[in-house]
Amino acid sequence: xxxxxxxxxxxxxxxxxxxxxxxxxxxxxxxxxxxxxxxxxxxxxxxxxxxxxxxxxxxxxxxxxxxxxxxxxxxxxxxxxxxxxxxxxxxxxxxxxxxxxxxxxxxxxxxxxxxxxxxxxxxxxxxxxxxxxxxxxxxxxxxxxxxxxxxxxxxxxxxxxxxxxxxxxxxxxxxxxxxxxxxxxxxxxxxxxxxxxxxxxxxxxxxxxxxxxxxxxxxxxxxxxxxxxxxxxxxxxxxxxxxxxxxx
Ligand SMILES: Nc1ncnc2c1ncn2[C@@H]1O[C@H](COP(=O)(O)OP(=O)(O)OP(=O)(O)O)[C@@H](O)[C@H]1O
Ligand SMILES: [Mg+2]
Numbered sequence: 001x002x003x004x005x006x007x008x009x010x011x012x013x014x015x016x017x018x019x020x021x022x023x024x025x026x027x028x029x030x031x032x033x034x035x036x037x038x039x040x041x042x043x044x045x046x047x048x049x050x051x052x053x054x055x056x057x058x059x060x061x062x063x064x065x066x067x068x069x070x071x072x073x074x075x076x077x078x079x080x081x082x083x084x085x086x087x088x089x090x091x092x093x094x095x096x097x098x099x100x101x102x103x104x105x106x107x108x109x110x111x112x113x114x115x116x117x118x119x120x121x122x123x124x125x126x127x128x129x130x131x132x133x134x135x136x137x138x139x140x141x142x143x144x145x146x147x148x149x150x151x152x153x154x155x156x157x158x159x160x161x162x163x164x165x166x167x168x169x170x171x172x173x174x175x176x177x178x179x180x181x182x183x184x185x186x187x188x189x190x191x192x193x194x195x196x197x198x199x200x201x202x203x204x205x206x207x208x209x210x211x212x213x214x215x216x217x218x219x220x221x222x223x224x225x226x227x228x229x230x231x232x233x234x235x236x237x238x239x240x241x242x243x244x245x246x247x248x
Contacts, residue, residue, distance in 0.1 A: 004030050006189040007051070012060035014050035020058055023213045028154055032205030033190045035179060037197040037234055042211040043160070044193040048160045051191070052077060052084045064158060071124060077105050081157035085150075087166065087193075089143050092134025094125065097127055100135050104150030113216055115225045116153045123186075124149050134179070141172035145179055152183065163194040165199070178201050197234040200206070201225050 002008070007029035010138040014053045015021035021043045026036075049055040051062050058065050067080050081150045084199060091100045101120055105113035126142060127149055135146055144164050151159060164180060173196060178187035179205040194200035201207050204221035209230065217229065224230055 002028055002030075004185065004208050006030060006064065007191065008061075008063045009047075009051065010061045010063075012047075012050060012057065012062065014046060014055045014057040014060070015057055016046075016234075021055075021213050022050060024060070025213075027208060027215065027218075030190060030206065031184075031187075031189050033060070033184045033192060033203060033221075034206040034208065035197075035200040035204040036191070036193045036210055037195070037200065038209045038210035039233075042210040044210050046213075048084065048086075048191070048193060049164050051137050052082065052160060054084075075107055078156075081155070082160065083151035083154055083156035083158070084160045085147050085162065085164065087162035089140070089147060091135045091143060091146055091150065093134065095135060096132050097138070098131045100146055100150055101123055101127070101153060104153035107154065113153075116155065120153060123152075124248050137173070140168050141176050144168070144176050148179065148183065152188070156188060158189045158191065159208060160192050161190060163193055164195060165196050173199060197230070198225065198236060200230055201235075 005028045009027040012025040013020050024049060036047060038044055041162055046055050050057050051069060053070065057070055063078060063081060066200060067186055069077060069082065072080060101117045102113065105116050108116060124145060127146060130138065135143060138146060161180065164176050168176060177199055180190055180192060192200065201221045201224050207219060207221050207224040208215060209217040
């Protein structure tokens with residue numbers, strides 16, 4: 001295992017029922033933000049689900065430092081420091097912001113839960129101002145921040161986030177991805193799946209391209225942004241650096 005690895009995925013084969021979707025993924029996640037991009041159906045969500053024990057793993061290992069995550073129940077995963085924000089908004093729209101955060105803290109003892117929710121309000125002023133409001137009345141971007149905040153209540157070391165900017169307008173999308181970056185800067189390692197490849201890689205330390213259940217490419221965020229192979233497929237045209245394209 002690399003010395004600075006937070007999460008080490010080795011030869012992961014996983015899927016649903018008898019069908020493997022991932023065919024041997026090796027991945028090292030270090031401090032900072034790692035973004036997974038790739039076409040629809042590539043297995044991006046399946047990768048996060050497999051790490052969180054929600055897919056059927058047929059082969060391989062997933063280690064968080066020295067802990068074998070594949071042996072842990074969901075509750076133990078939370079205790080080990082892993083949180084998961086699945087694809088799509090899934091907070092409780094008819095409950096207040098406060099009640100949603102309490103739901104995020106339900107595995108904690110009562111006093112610890114109160115303190116955890118209160119520290120979330122210190123961290124996210126936006127949520128503090130809206131604590132009595134129904135979650136369903138928040139804007140899309142605010143709901144996504146609430147989703148992430150619910151997952152941070154248990155003070156994870158590793159946060160798995162699936163498409164946080166799904167369905168958001170461009171300005172809101174940037175706000176949410178900036179928030180992801182800021183979460184990582186406060187010491188939480190982030191493994192994120194994102195369709196908005198350029199916006200996500202601009203805020204990522206490391207990027208991985210998944211195709212047909214296999215890793216097609218990986219590198220630092222800046223390297224992938226300048227990679228001509230990615231430009232047309234994922235970055236909406238020319239690579240960020242004109243010189244990188246001109247070198248071809
Ligand atoms: N619960 C499930 N049962 C059976 N097959 C599934 C299930 N969830 C996903 N799949 C299949 O697994 C494959 C990979 O799906 P996955 O959701 O991991 O892709 P993805 O890369 O996240 O795609 P998208 O960009 O559309 O979110 C797809 O062929 C999908 O149909
Ligand atoms: Mg997906």
